[in-house]
Amino acid sequence: MGIDLHVAVGILQQGxxxxxxxRLRGSHMGGYWEFPGGKFDGSETAPEALARELREELGIGxxxxxxxIRLKYDYPDRRVILHVWRIARFISTPRSCEGQTLRWAPIADLDNYTFLPANKPIxxxxxxxxxYGFVDDESRDPEILFRQLQALVGQGIRLVRLRASGLTGADYRALAERCVDYCAENGVALLLADVADTGSVLPEAAGLHLTARQLMMAGKRPLLTGAxxxxxxxCHNGMELGHAERIGIDFAVLSPVLPTAxxxxxxxxxxxxxxxxxxxxxxxVFALGGMMPENLHFAKFQGAQGIAAIRGFFAQ
Ligand SMILES: Nc1nc2c([nH]c(=O)n2[C@@H]2O[C@H](COP(=O)(O)OP(=O)(O)OP(=O)(O)O)[C@@H](O)[C@H]2O)c(=O)[nH]1
Ligand SMILES: [Mg+2]
Structure with missing residues (x-):
């Protein structure tokens, strides 16, 4: 395969x-939907390429x-490395400067569009x-665990893993049922642990979070029913991250990034x-281990989706 093609991609969001x-018919992968952007020119950095491409394609500053996120993908004829950036602000209204169709699409509807195959992680x-907040404690007391969930939600956390490693079987399921209802009322995505007996409650949850051990034992992504x-x-190393990617896991948590108590x-x-x-x-990939709110911005510049923490984002 030829050389790596570095591409800058911009995410513009309004509400x-x-x-x-x-993509225009006749171009590489014509007809597929994508996010605006294009190839790096010479020694441009990602923000420079992005500024130029969005000026050329959309007429905006x-x-x-x-x-x-930064990702690579092998098309039959080329390897692309996509440098995807969120755009903070833009000047003037985006318009089609190259005859391409533009659309402001609700995030909830994106599955209705056929995107370039590289774009799934985007x-x-x-x-x-x-x-990303984890509910966990040595405590086997479901009340303490439920209060942890409430505290996380109170901190504005909208993605929670119900680990509760002290609980098994029926006790875990009972807590999961209560947490699923609470999360539904509060617009929170709850990921359950892959323990026996969650079958009936799992379709109500946002999904599953596998331990590194469960990940390495899995030959394929667990199939979950429901939308x-x-x-x-x-994950704790490159081997686990590689396996997660190969079997189609959606996202990972990598730890420990910093020393923790x-x-x-x-x-x-x-x-x-x-x-x-x-x-x-x-x-x-979320960064886990010693994360504090002030690490968030830096973590993103180290390639992270964001930060994860057990119990909360207070000093621990
Ligand atoms: N812009 C953009 N390119 C993407 C995305 N996903 C993805 O795989 N690509 C690939 O990255 C490459 C970027 O190409 P491009 O055609 O946008 O580059 P460009 O704007 O510089 O176009 P040009 O070659 O006509 O000057 C293509 O091979 C395209 O298939 C995406 O979301 N946005
Ligand atoms: Mg382009």
Whole structure:
């Protein structure tokens, strides 16, 4: 395969809608929907390429916000490396400068469009928030665990993993039923643990979160019934991230990034290693381990979807 083609891609969002465009017939992969952007020119950086491409294609000036995801994809004739950025602000109204169709599409409707095959992780990344909270405690008391969930939701967290590693079987399911209802009322996506007996409650949840061990034992992505389910996985190294990607996991959590009080003996990856591992993987990846709210912006520039934390984003 020829050389890697670096491409800058911009996500413009207004309320619940994002700007999508349709590739012109006759171009590479013509007819598919995509996000505006194009190839790097010479030694341009991603923000420079993005500013130029969006001026040429949409007639707008932009201010990039942060990198959302970086991914690679092999088309039969080329390998592309997509540098996807969120756009903070844009000047003037986007218009079609090259005859391409433009549309502001509700994020909830994006599945109705046939996007370029490389774009699946971009769609996941757009839908995911940038903070992911875990409910877990040595405690086997469901009240304490439920209060943790309430505290996370009170902090504005909209994606929660119900780990509750102290509970098994019927106890876990009873708590899961209560949490699923609470999350539905509050617009929160709840991911359940892959433990026995969650069968009846799982269709009501947003999906599953696999431990690294469960991930490595899985030969394929667990099939979940119901609309738009997510399967997430915990990873600690490149091998686990690679397996997650191969079997079609939607997003990963990589840990421990920084030393934590909960895992004192474990050596932390550090940001440099985190960044290198995420660069080798084309899934959205949350950083876990010692994360505080002030790490969020930096984490995104290290390639993270966002940050994850057990119990909450307070000082621990
Ligand atoms: N712009 C854009 N390109 C994408 C996306 N996803 C994706 O796989 N690509 C691929 O990345 C490459 C970018 O090409 P492009 O045709 O937009 O590049 P360009 O604007 O510089 O066009 P040009 O070659 O006509 O000057 C294509 O091979 C395209 O298939 C996406 O969401 N947006
Ligand atoms: Mg283009």
């Amino acid at each position: 619940d809608e994002v700007l999508i465009t349709r 932009i201010e990039p916000a942060f990198p959302l 769609l996941t990344s757009i839908r995911l928030p940038d903070r 738009q389910k997510w399967v997430a996985a915990s 909960t895992h004192p003996g474990m050596s932390a990856l550090g940001w440099e290693r985190f960044s290198a591992l995420v660069e080798g993987c084309s899934l959205p």
